[in-house]
Amino acid sequence: MRIGVLGSGSWGTAIGVLLSKKGYEVNLWDRNSEVIESINQTRENIRYLPGVLLPAGLNGVNTIDECVKEAEIIVIAVPSQAVRKVCEQLRGLIRSEQILVSLAKGIEVGTSKRMSQVIEEYFPDNRIAVLSGPSHAEEVSRDIPTAVVVTSKERETAECIQDIFITPKFRVYTNPDVVGVEIGGAVKNIIAIAAGISDGLGYGDNTKAALMTRGIAEIARLGEALGAEYLTFAGLAGIGDLIVTCTSIHSRNRRAGMLLGQGKKLEEALAEIRMVVEGVNTTRSTYELAKKLGVDMPITSELYRILFEGKDPRYAVSDLMLRSKTHEIEEIAVKMW
Numbered sequence: 001m002r003i004g005v006l007g008s009g010s011w012g013t014a015i016g017v018l019l020s021k022k023g024y025e026v027n028l029w030d031r032n033s034e035v036i037e038s039i040n041q042t043r044e045n046i047r048y049l050p051g052v053l054l055p056a057g058l059n060g061v062n063t064i065d066e067c068v069k070e071a072e073i074i075v076i077a078v079p080s081q082a083v084r085k086v087c088e089q090l091r092g093l094i095r096s097e098q099i100l101v102s103l104a105k106g107i108e109v110g111t112s113k114r115m116s117q118v119i120e121e122y123f124p125d126n127r128i129a130v131l132s133g134p135s136h137a138e139e140v141s142r143d144i145p146t147a148v149v150v151t152s153k154e155r156e157t158a159e160c161i162q163d164i165f166i167t168p169k170f171r172v173y174t175n176p177d178v179v180g181v182e183i184g185g186a187v188k189n190i191i192a193i194a195a196g197i198s199d200g201l202g203y204g205d206n207t208k209a210a211l212m213t214r215g216i217a218e219i220a221r222l223g224e225a226l227g228a229e230y231l232t233f234a235g236l237a238g239i240g241d242l243i244v245t246c247t248s249i250h251s252r253n254r255r256a257g258m259l260l261g262q263g264k265k266l267e268e269a270l271a272e273i274r275m276v277v278e279g280v281n282t283t284r285s286t287y288e289l290a291k292k293l294g295v296d297m298p299i300t301s302e303l304y305r306i307l308f309e310g311k312d313p314r315y316a317v318s319d320l321m322l323r324s325k326t327h328e329i330e331e332i333a334v335k336m337w
């Protein structure tokens with residue numbers, strides 16, 4: 001089987017390593033031909049995944065056409081705001097029997113669309129799957145045990161991708177809740193920036209636990225308003241990914257937050273990280289979406305003010321603490337009192 005991976009950033013490369021180690025022939029494309037040349041010559045992605053040997057079955061290619069032409073599976077591994085641009089480039093190159101797998105975790109700015117919705121706009125006749133969950137590229141590429149989830153509208157598509165991606169070190173579960181899996185994967189990045197800010201300000205474990213727990217509450221509120229199943233947020237794409245992103249040294253979202261908490265400006269933080277920090281754009285799109293749907297998302301709203309209106313993070317924390325007092329879980333309060 002041949003698989004085409006679009007985007008040789010850290011995640012595209014790590015997934016390329018996993019699939020080629022499993023014996024598939026993997027073509028890896030990137031818009032930057034120097035990266036591809038360097039990958040083919042040195043067998044390492046020095047910029048995005050240093051220290052990981054790229055197997056011989058992982059082949060860098062220079063054109064998107066060459067990458068997808070003979071592939072049965074096409075993996076889209078670019079940042080979320082670039083998914084539409086890549087779909088534009090794929091127009092006329094895709095056959096209806098090819099399965100498209102989205103790895104991007106974000107919500108599109110301007111349309112508030114999930115990534116599978118963007119892809120479906122361009123390729124309505126193709127089967128589409130989404131792979132998500134707690135999975136840092138630095139660990140997956142080094143065979144560190146990881147568990148993720150794959151979702152699709154069709155059970156067969158999810159199970160097909162499960163079979164292709166699963167390894168003894170990369171356990172893949174299926175979940176039919178496309179909305180829940182995509183919302184969990186996208187919105188946890190907002191909470192991870194907030195958790196990083198808390199660390200950068202020198203706050204403690206209590207603060208972070210509060211942010212994570214109240215964070216999953218607002219993620220689930222948004223998800224349910226969009227039709228997701230509440231229990232998905234108790235799973236790998238929900239609390240699982242939230243835990244790893246809020247606590248890992250590998251998380252770019254958390255690291256960006258730490259720099260903001262230490263007093264850096266957003267532009268300075270992003271320039272220092274030099275990789276995508278999905279939570280920034282997703283804060284904008286989620287803030288707009290929550291406003292439109294009338295969903296209360298206090299952490300997202302405060303982060304929006306910090307990122308885009310220059311609010312001092314310390315005032316944001318105290319404004320969160322001083323909100324009017326309320327029940328922890330409204331449904332339980334109504335049921336039991």
Ligand SMILES: NC(=O)C1=CN([C@@H]2O[C@H](COP(=O)(O)OP(=O)(O)OC[C@H]3O[C@@H](n4cnc5c(N)ncnc54)[C@H](OP(=O)(O)O)[C@@H]3O)[C@@H](O)[C@H]2O)C=CC1
Binds near residue numbers: 012105106137274275
């Ligand atoms: N890294 C991880 O551990 C994980 C990441 N993800 C998700 O995967 C997605 C990709 O992230 P990741 O690989 O980490 O990002 P990186 O920042 O590591 O790499 C992004 C890659 O996408 C390329 N790119 C950026 N814009 C475009 C564009 N318009 N057209 C084509 N290529 C483009 C970049 O090219 P260039 O160098 O030229 O800018 C780079 O090769 C994100 O949504 C992320 O949330 C999900 C799970 C784990």
Ligand SMILES: O=C(CO)COP(=O)(O)O
Binds near residue numbers: 105245276
């Ligand atoms: O989604 C991820 C891990 O599951 C990657 O998170 P970061 O983009 O914050 O590094």
